[in-house]
Amino acid sequence: MEAPQCGKFLYPSSARAHNASFAGEIELAKTPAAPSAGKVKQRAPRPVVHRKPTMSDVARLAGVGTMTVSRVLSGTVRVSEETTQRVQTAIDQLKYRPNVLARAFRGQTSRSIGLIIPYLYDPFFANCAHAVTTVAKERGYSVIITTSDEDPKTEYAEADQMMERHVDGLLVIPSRFRQSLLSRSLFGKTPVVAFDRPVSDPSIDTVLVQNAIGMRHMTEHLIEHGHQRIAYIGLSRSLFTINTRFLGYRRAMQSAGLQADAVFDCTSEEMALRILTDKLDGNGGPTAILTSNTLATRYVLSAIARLGVRVPQDLALAGFDDFDLAEFTSPPLTVVRQAAQEMGRAAASLLFDRIARGETPHTGHRVVLPVELVLRRSCGCKHRSPVVLN
Amino acid sequence: MEAPQCGKFLYPSSARAHNASFAGEIELAKTPAAPSAGKVKQRAPRPVVHRKPTMSDVARLAGVGTMTVSRVLSGTVRVSEETTQRVQTAIDQLKYRPNVLARAFRGQTSRSIGLIIPYLYDPFFANCAHAVTTVAKERGYSVIITTSDEDPKTEYAEADQMMERHVDGLLVIPSRFRQSLLSRSLFGKTPVVAFDRPVSDPSIDTVLVQNAIGMRHMTEHLIEHGHQRIAYIGLSRSLFTINTRFLGYRRAMQSAGLQADAVFDCTSEEMALRILTDKLDGNGGPTAILTSNTLATRYVLSAIARLGVRVPQDLALAGFDDFDLAEFTSPPLTVVRQAAQEMGRAAASLLFDRIARGETPHTGHRVVLPVELVLRRSCGCKHRSPVVLN
DNA sequence: CATTCAAATGATAACGATACCTCAGCCGGC
DNA sequence: GCCGGCTGAGGTATCGTTATCATTTGAATG
Numbered sequence: 131m132e133a134p135q136c137g138k139f140l141y142p143s144s145a146r147a148h149n150a151s152f153a154g155e156i157e158l159a160k161t162p163a164a165p166s167a168g169k170v171k172q173r174a175p176r177p178v179v180h181r182k183p184t185m186s187d188v189a190r191l192a193g194v195g196t197m198t199v200s201r202v203l204s205g206t207v208r209v210s211e212e213t214t215q216r217v218q219t220a221i222d223q224l225k226y227r228p229n230v231l232a233r234a235f236r237g238q239t240s241r242s243i244g245l246i247i248p249y250l251y252d253p254f255f256a257n258c259a260h261a262v263t264t265v266a267k268e269r270g271y272s273v274i275i276t277t278s279d280e281d282p283k284t285e286y287a288e289a290d291q292m293m294e295r296h297v298d299g300l301l302v303i304p305s306r307f308r309q310s311l312l313s314r315s316l317f318g319k320t321p322v323v324a325f326d327r328p329v330s331d332p333s334i335d336t337v338l339v340q341n342a343i344g345m346r347h348m349t350e351h352l353i354e355h356g357h358q359r360i361a362y363i364g365l366s367r368s369l370f371t372i373n374t375r376f377l378g379y380r381r382a383m384q385s386a387g388l389q390a391d392a393v394f395d396c397t398s399e400e401m402a403l404r405i406l407t408d409k410l411d412g413n414g415g416p417t418a419i420l421t422s423n424t425l426a427t428r429y430v431l432s433a434i435a436r437l438g439v440r441v442p443q444d445l446a447l448a449g450f451d452d453f454d455l456a457e458f459t460s461p462p463l464t465v466v467r468q469a470a471q472e473m474g475r476a477a478a479s480l481l482f483d484r485i486a487r488g489e490t491p492h493t494g495h496r497v498v499l500p501v502e503l504v505l506r507r508s509c510g511c512k513h514r515s516p517v518v519l520n
Numbered sequence: 521m522e523a524p525q526c527g528k529f530l531y532p533s534s535a536r537a538h539n540a541s542f543a544g545e546i547e548l549a550k551t552p553a554a555p556s557a558g559k560v561k562q563r564a565p566r567p568v569v570h571r572k573p574t575m576s577d578v579a580r581l582a583g584v585g586t587m588t589v590s591r592v593l594s595g596t597v598r599v600s601e602e603t604t605q606r607v608q609t610a611i612d613q614l615k616y617r618p619n620v621l622a623r624a625f626r627g628q629t630s631r632s633i634g635l636i637i638p639y640l641y642d643p644f645f646a647n648c649a650h651a652v653t654t655v656a657k658e659r660g661y662s663v664i665i666t667t668s669d670e671d672p673k674t675e676y677a678e679a680d681q682m683m684e685r686h687v688d689g690l691l692v693i694p695s696r697f698r699q700s701l702l703s704r705s706l707f708g709k710t711p712v713v714a715f716d717r718p719v720s721d722p723s724i725d726t727v728l729v730q731n732a733i734g735m736r737h738m739t740e741h742l743i744e745h746g747h748q749r750i751a752y753i754g755l756s757r758s759l760f761t762i763n764t765r766f767l768g769y770r771r772a773m774q775s776a777g778l779q780a781d782a783v784f785d786c787t788s789e790e791m792a793l794r795i796l797t798d799k800l801d802g803n804g805g806p807t808a809i810l811t812s813n814t815l816a817t818r819y820v821l822s823a824i825a826r827l828g829v830r831v832p833q834d835l836a837l838a839g840f841d842d843f844d845l846a847e848f849t850s851p852p853l854t855v856v857r858q859a860a861q862e863m864g865r866a867a868a869s870l871l872f873d874r875i876a877r878g879e880t881p882h883t884g885h886r887v888v889l890p891v892e893l894v895l896r897r898s899c900g901c902k903h904r905s906p907v908v909l910n
Numbered sequence: 911c912a913t914t915c916a917a918a919t920g921a922t923a924a925c926g927a928t929a930c931c932t933c934a935g936c937c938g939g940c
Numbered sequence: 941g942c943c944g945g946c947t948g949a950g951g952t953a954t955c956g957t958t959a960t961c962a963t964t965t966g967a968a969t970g
Contacts, residue, residue: 273664
């Protein structure tokens, strides 16, 4: 029983050198004397044909150890000029390129970041994402992207996936503020930056725009036009941006001693039509409408078209978030413009700073980017070309 | 020397059960007797605190080998009902989750796909990307996204990056057709699907839309409206879609015995203004304009607004590619609609089929998706609501 | 009853990089 | 001249999984 049993044991390579007889026995067990026996335990040495060069290939060619190659590549530890040169030559000669996967697995950096956004079909989010990919490319990072569909559960699951993939950092446009499941405990010491909307965890860096201020100024602008009855039409109030813009609107109305009049959860053209029909029925209805975002604007535009209301004569209109062809709608739309790409860039920069620093602070940075009022015709302004305020 | 030497040997789990004394010795040897000795060759056994469970942990708890756990997880090889149950219980108990990175490194699948698109800020591309991420999520794959900026060099570099990251498949909207550097040699046996635009390599699956047919029908529609002098204004002809749409336009014009009149490289509002000013100067200018895509449409709209030309009375207009607010421009735009999300979905499905099949054919599939004519007012139609043909 | 065969499972060796530890020189200070 | 510290470089274990091969068992076959 002894000899075959022995064959089952591993041995440290040093044992082979130091204890010849013992090692020999094992060796014997490993390489059967008779090839005809058919049982060759030793794996065939890797086929030499067309294998991608590894670090040991480079090391062998340069006549150094693998660690030296590793050090030359990472550049973290000093290696003598001459050795570096030799290694570099070997690398070039073999066209060696480090195996990203092995690095990610062994080392603690994957050189990738995660990006979680609600939808990619929304131009605003798409622009954010574009900026993120651009910055990541500059820094030599890959971006793993996914959508949360505005659903906290999905968002959490996707964030978890990202952590499993060991991303070096995570950018996220959180979905519903109050219901968000994201928290430090999930992320460990992986840096996370939330943008467009905040999360409740204060240790997470955040990039926002002046939602309230922007909407407040826009409301004031309509008031300056002489409007007194101004309605706010928005999507779900559980979305941070929608609610914050509403607060800005309400603030402006209150300051002017006017009555706020807001409707939420306007999620389709039909609903917008119903809302507008209602409001405009008889006198005392709004003379101006503010919409929470591009989608709401679209629904309202559709309703307006169907009702045959004239803008801005019968009803003034202003939205939040500029879009590509806002200039060519009928009439050209007045909007609060938020710089999507700026925001994406700012968020990504913040993230890479954190990654570089390697520290996870107790309280994260807060960045708030300015917005602009783009005055076109729908608010009643007479300018030929849009006027940009701020 | 014997005892410590022995301590270096691993033991099969069965040995532990069958030979208590031996196993005990090993256990003893694993915890170094004299920490003060300083030179303990054996690395300190991993700290037990808070380590993520690995497959061996599961195997130990279930009393099986790691391979059995691996097999249960992958499901490729039959494992007995009872063992499966035991392993599953251990997995649940330890909340074990396989290490994605280790898998990607060791196995040959990373459960990720790459997506290379020109820009993410273009709503059309963004919609494609959205569909791709959605399908990938359904299949449990991650998406690594990057932009090529319509530059063949960048595109190649990014594709190379993707290959380095060992994506299981690659989706790409190739930039310039003739100048594309993408080829099988770069991809090896990794499946690749090109969409929206083709590549020259015939072994690559392709998903396109009816660019030529769509534009031809639209041209014919304008001809039916009585137009004889119809101009085509487009971006760079080196972009496949722009050129193909032009060919459809030319075909329709020739069939009707009319003179084609195309201008390319219209890449700014100023250029559009110059072109239109030129063309509309005096009689004999076009009575209708076709644009190659949304961007060109925007430039032309801008020029039209500045020139004060009335659409469709003075000049009819039709574009390629529908967009979110096309209905609310002044007048509502007639366009050829291509289903971006359909295309993204089709391309992704094709890719996953290939990944599942594991074969790399000599000639790839070609899928061509239909387009629709959305007739609004800019072409001269009188319909209240848009009419969709096809 | 011996032999063959298949199914189920285990042991072991990679995969390709980095972390940790060791060691050989070399320097300056005593 | 000896010693301790410093620097550059090498050896090797290890990360967590899967591929390959070996082994065990029981049933089926002749």
